[in-house]
Amino acid sequence: MTSPSASALVQELDDSPDVLTWLNDTLTPQDNGISLAALESLLADLLTATDISAVTTSSSLERTIDDVSRSTPRLTYDLHFMRDGALSLHSALAAVTARVPAAPTTSAALDKLQMLDTAKRRMEAARDVLREAESWSSLEAEVTALLAERAYEKAAERLSEASRSMPVFAGTPEYEPRRALMVSLQNQLEAALSSALVGAINSGDTALCRNFYGIFANIQRECEFRNYYFGSRRAGLVALWQNDSEVLDDSEPSVPAAQKQVFSAFWTTFCAGFLAVLNAERTSIPAIFPDPQITLSTFITSTLSTLQPSSPQRLASLFNTAGSSALKDVIAIYKTTEEFAASTDKIMEKIQFSVRPMDGAQDSPLPPKHTRRRSVRMSMSWRSNSATNFSRAQQSNDLLDWDQTLFQAFLDFQVEYGTLERRLLSDELAFASTLTPDKNSNVDRARLLRERAVDVFSVAEESLVRCMAFTYGYAAPGLVSSLDSSLASFIDSWTQSLTANLSIHSNTPAESEDDLADLDYSPQDWSNIQLALHLLASTRAVLDRLGIFESKLRAALVQIATAFRLAQHEGGLYTPGATKGAGLLLAQSPLNSATLHTLLSSAESQPPAPLLTITRASIASLARALQSSLQHTLLAPLHAHLSSYASLSLWSSSGDPKSIRTASDLHVPVFSLSPSDVVQRVAEGLLNLPRLFEVYADDDALGFSLNTLPDIDEAYLSGLSEQIHVQSPELGHNKRASFVSSLKPVVLSPEAVAAAWLSSLGHSILSHLTSSVLPKIRTLSIAGAAQLSSDLGYLSNIVRALNVEYEELDRWKEYVGMNDEEGRRVVGEKSQGDQVLVLVAKMRGWM
Structure with missing residues (x-):
């Protein structure tokens, strides 16, 4: 840390209350403390400065004491002299008062003066009224005569008076009557000047135009003068707008398509012409008008308001002809408008220096010994006045609303940007579903999904650029x-196409592995397994691309939020790169809105949440559908x-009851x-x-979206993740297990992934057994119940080897293994709400 000054x-x-406290606080070790060497050096400098200040103060004090000592004796003489003068004045005033005769009171004199002043003012007012009456009686004749003589300036002065x-x-x-005469x-x-004024404007005679402006200002017709001037200057732009309106792409259908012009291209031409006019007016307007910035701003706004059809109407018509893609044209037009506004803003900055400075009084000369100091003071004053004039001009430029009028045409489309962008994305992403799996089964659908995802996210990135x-x-x-x-609609379209049927069909049967040839899978089943795995891998690639795009989107939002924060700290509004308007x-x-700021806050939150x-929910649905299809094939x-x-x-079958129970109801092991x-x-x-999962252990597709596996236990998945974290980090062949709702993948071993799949498959087959197979058994004899109990017990032991615990299977086994007496007793106690017990009771005849 640097030493304090x-x-x-x-x-x-x-x-500090005392020096000791300060020393203790300073010498106490702190994180932000300074070194003793630096402190000692600083104290030495401070002591030196203190000694010098003490010597200087002592010398000044001695000089002051000497001056006071010399002045004190003369003070008594001065006081005595002042006392004598006061006494002499008092005596003189007394003598004068004695010689002056008695006079009226002060109030009476003031009342008389007030009466005389009132009479004077009223007489002057009456005189002015009489003069004005006499002037108005001859006003019409005088002005008519001056107009006949073309003495327009004198006529204007007479009308001004x-x-x-x-x-x-x-x-x-x-x-x-007098007001009507004045207007007439x-x-x-104005009528006498109009033709000459139009000629002066068209010829570019700025001196004559300025003279005419003074005449119009004298008769309070500055607005009419500006209308004449603006109408002449914008005539070419208005004609360009109206003439080319017939060949624009949104015009009448009678115009041949070859002759039509894109509005964005025409707007570029129009802005270039408009900018050329403004550059010409940069020198003309300051020579005529006293407020060139305001005049130029008014010229821009009046020109834009004169255009027919207006700019908002022209932009709105683009969507009628080009549909959703018109948003791209509107953005291109907007960027052209920004370039035009930036160039116009520079013209506004230049034109503020054309304002003529106000005349000021000159300073009187000073004695020669102050000449140098005075010249410096005058130079500083000149710089200060220049800075003040520039600041006032800049404030005036900030108050101009020409750029707000210019960009007002786009505001409605900016407010509705979300709807317009959704329509554009919907149309641009429609191609992603033009070749769906059930429309053309000869294509590699897994590869097609990856290719479509590349195109889709490219379109999404373009939309981010458009929004900014x-x-x-x-x-x-x-x-x-x-x-x-x-994006969700794109994923859902693939989900619907891939799950149109329960199983996925492929035209390219695959051969099984040699060590799996004994499994009960047909070549078509092996092809379906391969296709499902490839589609799962492609879905994982889509999720990865979504994560990358979300990172870009979040980075853009964080950048916006940071700029917002900086702008608020500086007391301004955040709009990077845009003009003020x-x-x-x-x-x-x-x-x-509050929604915007909430979104920006969430983008900066830690840990980051999915945007x-x-x-992501659609991707999870697609993964779930593919996993269900793959599971259906594996369990077929x-x-x-x-x-x-x-x-x-x-x-x-009745069988031999003694093989189950003796006559004395003695149980024989099941x-x-x-x-x-x-x-x-x-x-x-x-x-x-x-064995099957050992073959596919290196396929990352199995580890994708494990949380969407059918009949998977979330607690079981959490347990697998915790087991991996507590094990050694040097596990070999680790694979990335993706959870669609999470931004960070979980690292699971191939064994853990296989265990998750086996758990899901085990739960699925047991669910099918207990919900669809066992309830279809019509009746159970004692021997049949014994056989079913044996089957369920054997199957329970098998699934436990796969780490599958299924409560409903155990309940079936428990109820099937009961004898009639125990079964009827249990049915009487808790049959309500226990569907398994009800089914078993009907099969055994307990109900």
Whole structure:
């Protein structure tokens, strides 16, 4: 840390109650303390400065004491002299008072003076009224004569003098006739000057135009003069606008398409012509008008308001002809307008230096010995006056509203940007679903999904650029909403196409691995498995691209939020790169809402939350559909085995009751029964599943979106993640397990991923067994119940080997294994609400 200055050190000494306290505070070790060497050096400098100040003060004090000592004796003499003078004056006043005769009181004299002053003022007012009456009686004749002589300046001065006397007749019956006469004479003067004025304006005679402006100002017709001037100067621009309106792309359909012109190209030409006119007026307007900046601003706004059809109408018509893509044209026109506004703003800055400075009084000369000091003072005064004039001109430039009028045409489209962008994205992303899997099954759908995702996110990045270019980030909530809904629609279209049927069909059957040839999968099943894995990998690639795009979107939002914060700290409005008018319109528009600031705050929050939540939900739905299809294919042989399980004859077979229970109701162990052939084949299929996942262990697609696996337990997934974190970080062959709702992937080993899939498959097959297969059993004899209990127990042991716990399977096993007496008792106690018990009771005849 740098050492404090001497002034800061003195301030610290003054703030401390005593020197010892300051020393203790200074020498105490602190994080922001200074070094002792630096403090010693600073104290040495301070002591030296103190000694010098003490010597200087002592010398000054001695000189002061000497001056007082010399002046004190003369003070008594001066006081005595003043006393003598006062006594002499008192004596003289007394003598004068004695010689002056008695006079009236002061109040009486003042009253008389007031009466005389009132009489004087009233007489002057009456004289003025008489003169004005005499002047008005000859006003019409004088002005007519001056107009006949073309003495327009004198006529204007005469009318100006008469106009100043109008308030004299206010409230009298003569006011209206005189006002009508004044207006009539002013109209005559204007009519006499109009042709000459138009000629002077068209010829560019600035001196004559300035003379005419003075005449119009004398008769309070400056507005009419500006109308004449502006009408002449903008005639070419108005003609260009009207003539080219017939060949624009949104004009009458009778115009051939080859002759039509794009409005954005015409706008560029129009702005270039407008800028050329403004550059010419940069020298003409200051030579004529006393307020060139305001005059030029008024010229711009009046020209824009004269155009027919207006700019907002022309922009709105683009959407009628070009549809949603017109937004790109509007943004291009907006950027051209910004360039025009930037160039015009420079003209405004230059024109402020054309204002003629006001005349000021010259300083009187000073004695020679002060010449040098006076010259410096005059130079500083000149710089100060120049800075003041520049500051006033800059403030005047800030108050001009020409650029607000210029950008007002775009404000409605900026406010509705979210809706316009959503329509454009919808149209541009429509191509992403033109070749869906069920429309053309000969294409590689996994590769097609990746390619479409590249195009889709390229379009999304273009929309981000459009939002920043057109609204400078103010429409960020609308952009995020549009992107989220459009990207989600793209994903949903693929989900609907891929899940049109329960299974995914492929025209290219794949061969199984040699060590898996004994599994009950057909070549079509192997092809479906490969296709599902490839589509899952492609979906994961889409999620990765979404994450990258969300990072770019969040970075843009953070940049906007930072600029907002800096602008608020400086007391201004944030609109980077925009002109003052455009920025003010955006800041005062509904876009500057609480929703915007909430979005910007969430973008800066830690940990960051997903921005495109609807899209992530759609990706999760697609992953869930693909995982369900893959799971259906993997479990298809097991489903086939279980299809006839409920209709087996052994459920109603009487069998030998003694093999189950003795006459004295003595239980014989159930495990003495062998499981049925169907359950054995199902168990073999479940035990073969780990071999299948060993083959696909290196496929990252299996680890994608594990939280969307059918019948997966979230607590089980959390347990897998915790187990991986507590193990050694040097696990080999780790893979990234993606959760769609999370921004950070979880690192799981291939074994953990396989365990998650096996858990999901185990829960799914057991769910199918308990909800779709077992309830179809019509009746259970004692022998059939014993066999079913044996099957369920055997199957329970098999799924536990796969780390699957299924409560409903245990309940089936428990209720099926009960004898009739126990079963009827349990049914009487808790049959309500227990659907498994009700089903078993009906099969066993307990109800």
